[in-house]
Amino acid sequence: MTCGIVTERVLEAALRRQLPADQRAALLRHLGEPCEACLDLFEGWPAEEILAMLLAPDDVLSRQERERLFATVAQPQQSSRRLVLQLASADRWRPRLAWGAAAAALAIIGLVTVRGPADRQGGIGLKGAAAPAATLVPLVGARSPTPHVVRALPPGGRFATGELLLLRIRLDAPAWVYLLSQKDGESTELIWPLQESARHEAGEFELAESGSAMAIDPTALAGGGRLLLVASPEPLEGARLQIREPLRTRAELEKTFAGCGVDLLSIFVEPR
């Protein structure tokens, strides 16, 4: 059913103030009357468009204004900030590696357990000859007085309250490296790199950025979650890193990121 008076063309012309006076008067009269056919037209017309056309018919904002405005309102990755803490200069904690030296001084209360995959010892995520081998090396860090590594974290290892997870990444070939987190029931989230991704040479390096060491607060994965390492021979698009399906095992991870080296750490927060 179409209305004889209110058509899309007439309405657009009216909103753009281009309608002759007599047609405009007829339109105004008609808009005050009940007419179901008119409503069909308005039903499919977003209110945003009506307001925008009424008030700024040419263009509400120029492209430059839009981009400038968006740049002022866009939000950073909030949850990544919560999970990943930027500590201090990476150089400040690197020389203080003290594998196991300070472990005895810390009260282990069994709050958080970090566990590698069952097949961890057996290999390092090779999928075909081209895939770089990648390993996550978890370390326990103390938060204060200055962030420093206090001990290595074996499979099944536990954290004391306030301790942080510091990670080293080991590669046997150059790769683009991505660290993702995934809480149970949620999509993956890219937590590192925070800025531009970069190609890393083979070897071992800290999870650091712009000279700052990155530490993971394991309690941010309360309820259960995983840290997933993906080392790709090529840079990966952001969309490729957003996975809805749960990646609980190395096999699932390898299948999802075929051709990449992968590793994962499961984190459990146990009830006190």
Next chain:
Amino acid sequence: MISPARVEAEESDLVRNAARGDRAAQHALFDRHHRGVMGYCLLACNGDRERALELTQDTFLRALSSLRQLEEPGRFRAWLFSIAANLCRGRGAQEARRRELLAAAQLSFDATPADDDPQAREARIAVVQRLLSRVADPDVRAVVTLKYGEPEHTTREIAARLGLPHGTVTSRLVRFRAAIKRELVRAMLQEAS
């Protein structure tokens, strides 16, 4: 035509991703709604572009920074316009003579400001009553009376009370919002004459 349910589901995904800091999703939400928000703010500011721009900026800043508080991502649009309405009213950018027009605009977005004041509520009721007199369909009238009457009812409550499927209630409200849009156009064209 894309179904409203599909649009809502797509928007829910965007909202969830944007809440995690996905810049592309934030950009998509901004692209979808900046025209409407700016239009609403222009209406509230009587065409003062600079002021409307500032209010639009603050609306998106507030919305994007508190997306995690949005319990129903599918209601992003209504929530966004509630924020815009609250900001406009809180900063005095709401001329008395335009109160009913703004109320109509809010109704068209299904936006109900959280800190609804008595004047805003009165304006909303006045708009609804005037519009109801021009809605011929008695089924739509019954739903609208419960939705915006005293007390206001949720769509689920209306469905239970009238013994209707929830989808029927929401489609009748979509019909009523079409009448609101028609009234908005009529009032604005009249004002411009």
